[in-house]
Amino acid sequence: MRIQEWPSAERPREKLLARGATTLSDAELLALILGSGVRGHDAVGTARRLLNEHGPLHALLEQPPARLLRMRGIGKARACALKAALELAARSQMAELERGSAVTDPPSAGRYLAQKLRGRPHEVFAALFLNSRHGVIGYEELFQGTVDGAEVHPREVVRQALQHNAAAVIVGHNHPSGNAEPSPADRAVTQRLKQALALIDVRLLDHFVIGDGKPVSMAMRGWI
Incomplete structure (x- = not known):
């Protein structure tokens, strides 16, 4: 029929x-x-x-x-x-984030990062740069790696934050395996990023890990 x-x-x-x-x-x-x-x-x-x-x-x-x-x-x-x-x-989600209010809702940032990063064949580490009102002023894909890792350099994240004149940063990366559970290395680099950004008075608000399901928020886990 x-x-x-x-x-x-x-x-x-x-x-x-x-x-x-x-x-x-x-x-x-x-x-x-x-x-x-x-x-x-x-x-x-x-x-x-x-x-x-x-x-x-x-x-x-x-x-x-x-x-x-x-x-x-x-x-x-x-x-x-x-x-x-x-x-x-993806563009609609970005437009929502650019209006500012959505960034106060962590899942909104996680959904946007998932739309950008999920399904990539290798790890990609990206950052959303925010102003003092948590409005998005920039999105950058900073590091690319292999199927099971990407080397993250905190000083480059700091450099980009200064270039954007950001007051806060949300970062995220994908796991091509589909398993979004943060690894010990993911937690360690999160702390290094938080400390490096704090030196220039920029807050790290969250680090999302993107897999097949819902993005995992390290802030929601109490790890930031």
């Missing part, structure tokens, strides 16, 4: 218009981006298959375009639409 033959209240487009996007499942939202299915499957069925084979949702969306193009049901137009949707979400 084609989606057009479904009861009106169950069609993804009508459901979104009547009840809002939050009422749709991952497959239904993905189906709206795909627009149509493949032979023998409607858009929702195609979306469900893609999620079953390549999901969860964030794992599918964060695939590089070349890999998306190899998936049945995703051509150039759909691959571009998926990557554009992900980038729009």
Whole structure:
């Protein structure tokens, strides 16, 4: 049965218009981006298959375009639409942070860093530089490493903080393995960063570790 033959209240487009996007499942939202299915499957069925084979949702969306193009049901137009949707979400999150108020909510910064760093094939260490009101004044990817580590130099973080005239910093890095549990090395570099930044009167507000699930906040763990 084609989606057009479904009861009106169950069609993804009508459901979104009547009840809002939050009422749709991952497959239904993905189906709206795909627009149509493949032979023998409607858009929702195609979306469900893609999620079953390549999901969860964030794992599918964060695939590089070349890999998306190899998936049945995703051509150039759909691959571009998926990557554009992900980038729009990241830019929307950044716009929210730039307004300042969102930075007082740690999960907002964690979500933004996750959108930037999750799915990278190697470790990337990044920083959000904040003004005295905790509004974002800059985002920098400072260090890149291997699949299991990145060397972090506190003096470079200090240099960038001075260059941005920052009053506070939030840092984050990804674990390509998907396990977001901070390592002893992660905790040690956090303390080194906190001490180095304190010498120039800049506060380290948080250090997020990005994996497959929710970002882990070291501040929430009481480690900052």
